[in-house]
Amino acid sequence: MKNNILDYELAEEILQKIKEKGIIKEIESLGKTEHGLLIRHYVVGTGNEDIVITGATHGSEIITTDFVIRLMKNISIKKEQWEDILKNFKIHFIPILNPEGYLITTLAIRKLIPKDMPQVEAEKICKRYYNLYKQDDTEEIAQQLEEHEEFKGLKRHQEMFKGIDYNIIPDKYKSIRDSLKEIFDKYPDLPRWCLHTWSANGNGIDIQANCKYNPKISQILQNESIFMNSLRHNNINISHPGPINCPFDKEKGFKTENETEAISNLLETLNKQGKLFAYINYHSTGGFVFQRPPIVPDELSIFQDEILKKEIKNNMFAKLYSNKTYKNIGIDENGNDKKQMSRYIIKTQSSNATSSNDIFRIMYPIDLLIELSGMGGNPIGPYGDIKGNYTNAIKSNLEAIKDTLKLAGIIKMISESTYKFIDKFKDKENYSKVIEIQDMIFDEFIKRKKQLEINLDCDEESQYCR
Numbered sequence: 001m002k003n004n005i006l007d008y009e010l011a012e013e014i015l016q017k018i019k020e021k022g023i024i025k026e027i028e029s030l031g032k033t034e035h036g037l038l039i040r041h042y043v044v045g046t047g048n049e050d051i052v053i054t055g056a057t058h059g060s061e062i063i064t065t066d067f068v069i070r071l072m073k074n075i076s077i078k079k080e081q082w083e084d085i086l087k088n089f090k091i092h093f094i095p096i097l098n099p100e101g102y103l104i105t106t107l108a109i110r111k112l113i114p115k116d117m118p119q120v121e122a123e124k125i126c127k128r129y130y131n132l133y134k135q136d137d138t139e140e141i142a143q144q145l146e147e148h149e150e151f152k153g154l155k156r157h158q159e160m161f162k163g164i165d166y167n168i169i170p171d172k173y174k175s176i177r178d179s180l181k182e183i184f185d186k187y188p189d190l191p192r193w194c195l196h197t198w199s200a201n202g203n204g205i206d207i208q209a210n211c212k213y214n215p216k217i218s219q220i221l222q223n224e225s226i227f228m229n230s231l232r233h234n235n236i237n238i239s240h241p242g243p244i245n246c247p248f249d250k251e252k253g254f255k256t257e258n259e260t261e262a263i264s265n266l267l268e269t270l271n272k273q274g275k276l277f278a279y280i281n282y283h284s285t286g287g288f289v290f291q292r293p294p295i296v297p298d299e300l301s302i303f304q305d306e307i308l309k310k311e312i313k314n315n316m317f318a319k320l321y322s323n324k325t326y327k328n329i330g331i332d333e334n335g336n337d338k339k340q341m342s343r344y345i346i347k348t349q350s351s352n353a354t355s356s357n358d359i360f361r362i363m364y365p366i367d368l369l370i371e372l373s374g375m376g377g378n379p380i381g382p383y384g385d386i387k388g389n390y391t392n393a394i395k396s397n398l399e400a401i402k403d404t405l406k407l408a409g410i411i412k413m414i415s416e417s418t419y420k421f422i423d424k425f426k427d428k429e430n431y432s433k434v435i436e437i438q439d440m441i442f443d444e445f446i447k448r449k450k451q452l453e454i455n456l457d458c459d460e461e462s463q464y465c466r
């Protein structure tokens with residue numbers, strides 16, 4: 001069996017086939033990237049409320065596009081299972097929000113994992129990469145690398161991609177190649193072998209960080225050099241264009257990138273029409289659900305009550321989603337169900353609004369950011385354990401999104417009643433108390449849902465229930 005890494009052109013081919021099935025339609029693209037790639041936009045469903053689902057905001061997070069495409073396939077092939085959902089909603093898919101970053105990353109991967117390489121062999125390479133990436137996060141290894149002349153500031157996961165630079169980009173995408181050449185020529189402090197982690201677009205701008213409220217912008221304008229914090233990436237300077245996290249090009253001044261604009265426009269238009277129900281933004285690693293609205297920047301005037309409503313809705317939806325996710329299956333040595341024990345963690349910490357998605361979460365209805373894979377190491381780490389981690393991530397998230405959309409109407413109603421209840425509560429500013437109340441309501445909901453499912457099963461197979 002060939003490996004399951006989807007490079008840019010292969011992803012395009014599969015999307016074409018999905019389109020030909022006739023269930024999911026491709027509509028006018030959300031626009032083009034600066035270097036001419038289409039930001040493709042697909043829709044399915046006849047409902048009056050719209051759900052937007054994106055993959056590959058970060059180009060190197062390739063499992064997200066893989067997942068969104070699998071979700072689209074699932075709907076195309078098993079349409080009857082989605083019938084109710086598609087009656088209630090119109091689902092928008094943007095499987096590759098950042099096509100340039102996805103192209104750059106996957107061209108680099110293909111040098112190590114050609115299209116025809118068998119799955120088992122590819123999996124070994126991904127596992128090796130995963131281990132090196134993890135080692136890069138340990139103090140001891142970081143220290144050793146600093147002392148080692150041959151690594152010259154490179155990380156092990158970068159060393160594995162040695163020799164792979166912008167020259168691998170074919171003439172067809174010359175404009176992207178030229179742009180990367182310009183970046184590497186201008187900024188010699190960039191680690192040379194980092195194309196495989198190209199989260200940014202072809203201009204070297206990270207579209208998630210490309211947000212005017214990002215506090216790093218003023219630091220960069222004051223000529224500060226900011227390096228990534230994590231040991232694995234602390235040789236990457238984010239104050240100029242590069243693979244990860246750079247919010248804008250200081251030389252050109254702040255500009256909203258085409259990709260950021262594309263998703264902002266879609267959400268804004270749907271919201272203005274009163275149709276936007278939720279935005280589900282897939283990222284790659286950790287097995288987390290981010291949902292808490294960040295602290296509202298002073299420039300945005302939003303009533304605190306609005307934020308409370310969003311806090312409740314986002315958390316309830318995150319609970320519904322995470323309820324179906326798991327990283328492991330089977331029973332452990334103490335007799336516990338690993339599925340139950342390995343649910344994705346819902347993040348509840350308070351944070352400042354720094355990213356484009358933070359602003360979407362403040363401005364628009366339900367917004368979940370899901371870190372898909374329990375296994376780290378972008379881009380190929382999540383492909384290092386196909387039978388276990390990869391399969392669990394894909395399968396459980398498919399179940400999670402289906403269940404969430406199926407129960408969306410009920411959970412919205414429950415969220416609204418919860419809001420009415422909490423709004424009268426004198427301690428409503430206390431987030432952890434608000435969460436506690438929701439936990440109780442949600443657990444009760446799940447209990448009733450289970451009872452109902454048992455009763456329904458009995459109706460269907462009544463001969464066994466008597």
Ligand SMILES: [Zn+2]
Binds near residue numbers: 058061283284
């Ligand atoms: Zn990401």
